[in-house]
Amino acid sequence: MLSAISRRSGNALGLLACAGLMGYALYAQYVLGLAPCPLCIFQRIATIVTGILFLIATLHNPRTTGARVYGALIGLAALGGVLISARHIWIQAQPPGTVAACGADLDYLLEIMPVTDVVTKVLTGSGECGKVDWTFLGLSMPWWVAISLAVLGAWALIVNYKKSG
Numbered sequence: 001m002l003s004a005i006s007r008r009s010g011n012a013l014g015l016l017a018c019a020g021l022m023g024y025a026l027y028a029q030y031v032l033g034l035a036p037c038p039l040c041i042f043q044r045i046a047t048i049v050t051g052i053l054f055l056i057a058t059l060h061n062p063r064t065t066g067a068r069v070y071g072a073l074i075g076l077a078a079l080g081g082v083l084i085s086a087r088h089i090w091i092q093a094q095p096p097g098t099v100a101a102c103g104a105d106l107d108y109l110l111e112i113m114p115v116t117d118v119v120t121k122v123l124t125g126s127g128e129c130g131k132v133d134w135t136f137l138g139l140s141m142p143w144w145v146a147i148s149l150a151v152l153g154a155w156a157l158i159v160n161y162k163k164s165g
Helices: 007-030 038-060 064-093 106-112 115-123 141-161
Strands: none
Touching (some): 007 064, 007 141, 038 064, 038 141, 064 141
């Protein structure tokens, strides 16, 4: 069945999946009222970058070597998101009060600190990132982002590394 899907169609499906993830993230924020923490925002960025790379691969529709480059780039973007999600999952697994609160939101941190310092501070975690306020089938949102991006990264490799028919 996978051989019936062209690279262009496969990359377009990856793009649609990323758009769906972002659509749900925005729904959760604006309809369900779940404010994203800094790590959630980084996961969104990873999802958007993955989607943009899927979009470029779809539009470009390269031959074998170019497709492999896109597959690797998309896989790396997705892996970055998985690693950020893993950090978020670890923070959520810590006992309450053991992760220091950052005390400021991401916008304020970006105003007062260089971007590299903000990234370091966010990835070291904050108390607000430890709060679990949404679950589905017993898994928090970072788990679902990690699973989704892992599947999308694998999909990118499969679609872009397969022999063209």
